[in-house]
Amino acid sequence: MEERTVPTPELLSAYETVPGMYLVLSDELIILTASDAYLKARGVNRDDIRGQFLFDVFPPDPSIPYALGFAGALQEVLSTGKAHQMPLLRQELPDPGNKTHIRPRYWDISHTPFLDEEGEVQYIVQHSFDVTDLVQAKKGVELREKELWASEKHLGFLLNAMPQQVWTATAEGVINYVNQICCFDFGKNPEELKALGWESFVHPEDLPGCLKAWKTALEAQMEYMVEFRLLMWDGQYRWFLGKAIPIMENGKLRLWMGTNTNIDLQKTNEQKKDEFLSIASHELKTPLTTMKAFNQLMKRTTDPDKLQGFIEKSAINISRLEKLINDLLDVTRINAGKMSYTMKEFDFGQMLQESVESVQYISPNHKLILNEKEKVLYIGDRFRIEQVLNNFLTNAVKYSPGGGKVLIKSEVKLNNIIVSVQDFGIGIASNDLQRLFERYYRVDNSALRFEGLGLGLFISSEILKGHQGSFWLESKPGEGSTFYFRLPLSASSTINPIAEKHLFYKDDSITISYNEEHHRLDVDWTGFQSFDSVQRGGMLLLKMLKENQCNKILNDNRNVLGTWSEASEWAGEVWFPMIEKAGLKYFAWIYSPSVFSQLSAKKSVDIAIGNVVTQFFTDISIAEDWLNNK
Missing domain, CATH: 3.30.450.20 (PAS domain)
Incomplete structure (x- = not known):
């Protein structure tokens, strides 16, 4: 071997x-x-x-x-x-x-x-x-990198969850991060925003001041704060409060952390407040000045007849001043939630007659005609309802300065008292209709043509809401306006629906049927709608859409009376997301003849959250063709 x-x-x-x-x-x-x-x-x-x-x-x-x-x-x-x-x-x-x-x-x-x-x-x-020490050192580095990545991911999640625009910039001031709110507000992706630069979105009038403040902050490494207008995705400028702080590390500037907070509503309210104070000072000063003048005349005269005339005219101005002050007090009560009502039964027709006669007495240049007076007993606060009616009547007189007639009508319809006041005056433009009942707003307010603080309609709307009622109007510039208000005769009504499983439903306010041929829901809204009826009908639609597994709705509003504006925000922000999740993709909306109902529909769609494709129509056959082609 x-x-x-x-x-x-x-x-x-x-x-x-x-x-x-x-x-x-x-x-x-x-x-x-x-x-x-x-x-x-x-x-x-x-x-x-x-x-x-x-x-x-x-x-x-x-x-x-x-x-x-x-x-x-x-x-x-x-x-x-x-x-x-x-x-x-x-x-x-x-x-x-x-x-x-x-x-x-x-x-x-x-x-x-x-x-x-x-x-x-x-x-x-x-x-x-x-190599244990080397491996453990490497693992330590990897762990720290992983923790850093997780920390950055967590930070990104938190920043995206914030309701503000959030951004970061390098020590030199170059934007290197924007959160999702920025992308949504500007309609751009992060790379587009960083490439365009924040300066391209600032209003030209605000840009010089912003650049100066930013340069000062960069040089001094101190907090940056500025108010400016930014161009949003819809082409509108809105006010923002921009703030940024320097993030220091070991005495050296590492980055800038910034936020832009939407203050457009506050700015708008400030402008309205300033405008209101200007109007208020003017309106309060007018009767005071007149009273002062009559008091001086009363001191100088010894003629009993003239003295009596001066006293009567002073009394009229005292009443005007009292009304202005009462309006301010009512707004304060409404804002504090302290507007109270004394509910008692009274003769509505009698109250209507007395109100018309009262306004006619102080309006000699107009003819107030009470065409119909429904005899009905109503349970409510007579003083407050009379306040609403007087406001509608005095507005009709005020906005028809050339005189003429004012038509008043009262009727009971679908268990509701409906009152209409029609004038033939200046009318109201469509873009002013929605804002008419907003606090401190009035038509043609820049010219200060008519007396009053513009609070009457806002107060009236709150009184009607306190009685589960509503208001609306129809108007054409140069032809006049018709103001309506509705008061239900009973606080609640019994619902006796007719239903056939998931194929058909009908009650006094809505009819829903499953259209098997076109695999859609056909909806017919009827009569006066309230928040409760809209919410109830909306949830029925949601249920039947799920049960029939369809994705199209034909929404017919041609038989809707009045307005349902109090439910428009719920429809857009709550109902649309729910029904989209249930499967809705296409929504054909047939307009009501009521302008206010149309405005409510548009508002719901404008603020709707989600991707449901909604189209408005005035002709039901065109709406059906549109849906059938989807």
Whole structure:
């Protein structure tokens, strides 16, 4: 048998004392020796392992695939005669400081064969390098990077959840982040916004001041704050309060964190308040000045007839002043939620007759004609209802300065008292109709043509709401206006629906039927609508849409009377998202003849949240064709 070459005793002794972890194996994988460092790391003695088969002393880890473990590595070395580098290896080894504890160690292991003259492997030297500290350091870096990424992701989530525009900029002032609110408000994606720059969205009149304030903040590294108008996605400028603070790190400016808060409503209210105060001072001053003049005349005259006339005219101005003050007090009560009502039964027709006669007495240039007077007993606050009626009548007189007639009509319709007041005066433009009942607003208010604070209609609307009533009007510029108000004769009515499972439903305010041929819901709203009736009908639609699994609705409002403006926000912000989630995609809306009802419909769609495709129509056949083609 051919004699094998093995390392000399001197060489083996050198391996035992050399720094580093070495294990010397024969070509049959018998342990010849090991370095002191190897024995210490493994927690074994040299005499216990010398002469033993490697895998009897250190059995292979079954969790490590053969090709990646010691057996596979040594098999490759023996078959190829070439050195082999193992993948990074993790082993559980005794802690040198406490052998009862096991701790993970990471090794970079190589096997180097030593060959004879014929190229046969004679012995193998395994070198293990402990890289535990390096691996743990790398893992620490990766963990910190992961935590940083998670932190940045969490921060991004928080910034996107904020209801304000949020942005960051570099130390030099270049925008490098915008949240989703910015993208929504401006109608651009983040890259487009950063490329365009914030300056392109600022109103030209506000830009110089903004640039100056931003430059000062950058140079001084101090807080930036400015009010400016920004161009929104819809082409409208809105007021914002911009603020940014410098973020310092180790005394060095790292970045700027900024927010833009929408203050357009506050600005608008400030303008309305200033305008209102201007009008109020003018209106309050007029009767006071007149009273002062008459008082001076009364001091100078001794004529009893003239004196009586001056007293009467002073009394008229005192009444005017009293009404202005009462209006202000009513608005204060409404804002504080302290408007109270004394509900008693009274003769509505008698109250109507007396109100018309009272206004006729002080309006000699107009002829107030009470065409119809419904005889009905009504339970409500007579004083407040009379206040509403007087406001409607005096408005009709006020806005027809050329004189003429005013027509008043009262009727009971669908268990509601309906009162209409028609004048033939200046009329109201369509864009003023929706704003007419807003606080501090009045038609042609810039010219101060007519007396009064413009609070009467706002107060009237709140009184009617307190009686579960509503108001609306029809008007054409130059032809006049007809003001309506509605008062229900009973606070609630019994609903007696006709229903056929999920295919058909009908009550006094709505009819819903499933159109099997076109796989849609056909809806017919009828009569006067309130918040409750709109909400009830909307939820019925939601239920039947789900049950029939359709995605189209034909919404017919041609039989709607009056207005349902108090429910328009609910329809847009609550109902549309719910019914879209239920499957609605296409909504054909056929207008009511009532302008106020049309305005309510437009408002609902304008503020609607979601992606339902809504189209308005005046002709039902055109609406059906549109839906059928979807």
